[in-house]
Amino acid sequence: MTTSGWVHGKPTPITWELAMQKAPIPRMSNIGVLALQGDFLEHILVLRHLGVDPVEVRKPEQLEALAGLIIPGGESTTMANLMDAFELRGAIQQRARQAMAIWGSCAGMILLAKHLVDERPMPLGLMAMTVSRNAYGRQLESFETDLDIPALQGKPFHAVFIRAPKFVGLGKNVEIVAELPNGEAVAARQGKLLATSFHPELTNDFRFHQYFLEIVHGTV
Amino acid sequence: MVQRGNGNGATTGTWQVKVGLAQMLKGGVIMDVVTPEHAKIAEDAGACAVMALERVPSDIRVAGGVARMSDPGMIEKIMKAVTIPVMAKARIGHFAEARILEAIGVDYIDESEVLTPADEANHIWKHPYKVPFVCGCRDLGEALRRISEGAAMIRTKGEAGTGNVVEAVRHMRALMSGIHKVQSMSDDELPAEAKALGAPLELVHEVKRLGRLPVVNFAAGGLATPADAALMMHLGCDGVFVGSGIFKSGNASDTPEERNKKIVNRAKAIVKATTHYQDWAIVAEVSKDLGESMPGIDIRTLKPEQVLAVRGW
Numbered sequence: 341m342t343t344s345g346w347v348h349g350k351p352t353p354i355t356w357e358l359a360m361q362k363a364p365i366p367r368m369s370n371i372g373v374l375a376l377q378g379d380f381l382e383h384i385l386v387l388r389h390l391g392v393d394p395v396e397v398r399k400p401e402q403l404e405a406l407a408g409l410i411i412p413g414g415e416s417t418t419m420a421n422l423m424d425a426f427e428l429r430g431a432i433q434q435r436a437r438q439a440m441a442i443w444g445s446c447a448g449m450i451l452l453a454k455h456l457v458d459e460r461p462m463p464l465g466l467m468a469m470t471v472s473r474n475a476y477g478r479q480l481e482s483f484e485t486d487l488d489i490p491a492l493q494g495k496p497f498h499a500v501f502i503r504a505p506k507f508v509g510l511g512k513n514v515e516i517v518a519e520l521p522n523g524e525a526v527a528a529r530q531g532k533l534l535a536t537s538f539h540p541e542l543t544n545d546f547r548f549h550q551y552f553l554e555i556v557h558g559t560v
Numbered sequence: 561m562v563q564r565g566n567g568n569g570a571t572t573g574t575w576q577v578k579v580g581l582a583q584m585l586k587g588g589v590i591m592d593v594v595t596p597e598h599a600k601i602a603e604d605a606g607a608c609a610v611m612a613l614e615r616v617p618s619d620i621r622v623a624g625g626v627a628r629m630s631d632p633g634m635i636e637k638i639m640k641a642v643t644i645p646v647m648a649k650a651r652i653g654h655f656a657e658a659r660i661l662e663a664i665g666v667d668y669i670d671e672s673e674v675l676t677p678a679d680e681a682n683h684i685w686k687h688p689y690k691v692p693f694v695c696g697c698r699d700l701g702e703a704l705r706r707i708s709e710g711a712a713m714i715r716t717k718g719e720a721g722t723g724n725v726v727e728a729v730r731h732m733r734a735l736m737s738g739i740h741k742v743q744s745m746s747d748d749e750l751p752a753e754a755k756a757l758g759a760p761l762e763l764v765h766e767v768k769r770l771g772r773l774p775v776v777n778f779a780a781g782g783l784a785t786p787a788d789a790a791l792m793m794h795l796g797c798d799g800v801f802v803g804s805g806i807f808k809s810g811n812a813s814d815t816p817e818e819r820n821k822k823i824v825n826r827a828k829a830i831v832k833a834t835t836h837y838q839d840w841a842i843v844a845e846v847s848k849d850l851g852e853s854m855p856g857i858d859i860r861t862l863k864p865e866q867v868l869a870v871r872g873w
Binding site for chain 1: 571573575581587588643668763770835836839
């Protein structure tokens with residue numbers, strides 16, 4: 341078998357391992373994951389191991405009690421369509437104005453943006469940044485690499501980029517959280533809004549999710 | 561082989577990024593398209609990816625003859641027309657078609673029984689490719705054989721181009737019952753079960769541990785309505801493929817505009833039903849006023865040589 345074969349001798353996605361491990365008793369249920377399409381399950385599995393019992397959000401009323409929302413990876417055009425079909429666009433924008441924290445990973449980052457280089461989809465327009473979709477190229481250019489992220493203590497963070505978007509412009513209130521060795525931003529934050537062009541939910545390193553929970557609670 | 565990437569110490573073509581794209585497609589609908597115009601309709605309707613092929617399966621049935629990989633020029637036009645991932649089909653065992661699809665940069669290759677097999681003994685050895693593969697299965701053993709060859713995503717075969725969901729159900733039931741059986745077995749029974757399944761023992765152990773396939777699994781072959789999509793999601797798949805079921809709906813007497821409108825409405829309804837498969841009120845709502853579904857074929861009227869699912873092993 342060549343080196344592009346299975347990791348650790350097994351084909352199973354690393355995050356799915358969490359489904360077989362005992363999670364702590366949840367202390368919080370005020371975090372939601374937008375569950376219209378994409379890898380929302382992976383985010384949920386990580387959150388459960390951080391003591392959160394997440395809400396799967398498919399309808400506007402499910403947002404009401406949330407202090408934080410994760411918009412997962414997936415297809416941004418599909419999610420935007422479904423947000424409009426089920427009246428979630430306005431509801432998310434309203435909750436964001438009421439200081440609900442939101443983290444968008446990959447497709448979620450595209451939806452958080454104020455502006456897109458691309459014609460589609462229409463983003464939520466919440467975070468002061470311009471984003472370009474699939475900017476590293478198609479699937480053949482999808483990659484993984486280690487990132488040194490100052491906001492996360494300890495070892496480098498292993499980041500997986502799938503047909504990833506790029507930040508092409510950041511507003512002055514937006515701070516860079518992580519960058520590639522060439523200085524390109526791959527994670528950014530504006531107040532309670534967080535965007536990553538990679539997928540922390542595809543690894544079993546919980547530090548990015550922990551960081552988001554700290555943003556939700558106002559401790560960072 | 562692992563390739564050095566974009567000068568950032570990055571690696572491309574890894575198993576994790578191959579499976580990762582399939583994880584991003586979950587909860588979505590992948591639609592067959594034959595032209596850039598179809599691809600745009602699919603994207604606007606909310607498809608999470610499109611599958612480029614020369615003819616939709618029901619037309620392949622009518623046309624007969626040898627069904628091959630689509631014209632790479634047409635696939636490139638489809639890739640330019642949409643921003644969602646583009647998959648394309650290669651014939652079973654036809655590694656040259658697969659290398660061509662990789663060379664033009666498609667996002668996923670479907671080594672598909674819908675096309676005429678090029679090799680009746682061997683499937684493509686898929687590990688060395690940078691591009692990920694999805695393959696069809698009828699049961700657990702077939703799924704695990706494909707994964708062992710390097711498929712990063714599985715779909716149940718169903719019977720494409722029939723508009724009849726019965727084979728999709730049969731294959732999903734067979735897969736799930738195979739998984740349930742393995743789960744209930746003790747470790748000492750697994751080698752004999754692996755032998756019976758014709759699957760590697762390591763993967764059988766992995767299925768027992770996980771209680772599911774170790775890769776993303778979609779349903780395919782004969783889905784035509786939002787109810788079909790919801791049914792398959794409840795049977796345990798991660799998302800669905802739809803082709804002829806969308807593009808062959810409507811009446812022969814419709815104008816092209818009426819027809820396109822019906823296609824879009826049905827496609828949107830199937831996308832919504834796949835997301836909200838647990839909410840029967842929404843599945844009911846989106847099922848209303850969609851017009852005629854494709855006529856469909858009773859599987860029992862197919863001649864043995866017309867059955868696509870038996871291609872491959």
